[in-house]
Amino acid sequence: MKIDIAELIIVEGKDDVSALKRAVNADIIITNGLGLTKERLKEIETIAKDRGVIVFTDPDYPGSKIRNILKGRIPNCKHAYLNKSEAINPKTGKYGVEYAKPEAIVRALKNAKATVQDGSENYTLTDLVCWRLAGADSQKRREALCNHLRIGQANAKGLLNKLNAYQIPRAEIECFLAEYERGER
Template structure:
């Protein structure tokens, strides 16, 4: 049984989570999260901790940001769009139980109070911003670092949030460069 409560978008996500692991969930009902759901998430965070596990699309990322801004100290699980896509539909409910277990085993914790070792220059030098392939590079680096895909500004924030070290960043960048060659 996973100690933390997993925050998902809907019932199908809960079903997929329960096929993979023994866990309790809070369903937000999509991106239109209401005050009652926020209160349940805040209480779960105080009592057991939460893991935000939203779809790897714009709506899921928006919901993740809204919850993170309201509830400090969240843990996060990520899937890539490829891992969560079935017949053109993107969602946690499309992921295999094995993929869900892998994402939950690689949970990241939000450490927004501390300063990251990664700065804008690191992102520029790595080709993650202001580069013709920046979007694709961020997608691959997000997979390698286990922090998911994000635009440049959000990628930088995630590096801070999850305390990505220079060593972790350099290791992921080296692996990215190997796959390019």
């Protein structure tokens, strides 16, 4: 059974995402190797403030360089490491997170002190329906909430994913919706 990780995990490429998805349930962002853009760095910094990040790069020079860039921008980020023996492709001799077995990935994340969640989501579609953020005449309320939370516009399913991914406190949502109902927002 896969474990749920609270922090955002940063990897180098799409094959790394596939390997992690076989081992854990987590939100994952790609650096595209050393092609880490300023926009992507800002996005990572914003997320790091709210929920933390784990850097999980390949055990090679480019992976180390990416780690150092992120460590300089986000000093409190966590780091998951694989030994080269855990991340080697026996056929090609190349190293990478994408070659690691799920057990090695889970072990590396636990060693990085990843926050393991209980697996239950904070919000369900029922919550959105009760708050009138899904269904008929919900678009304006949803847009107002998305603007207030500064999470970008979304349909009901997208909003549900964002609320759970960003772990926005229920009290903040309910307080905003009460003010919205009274016309204060």
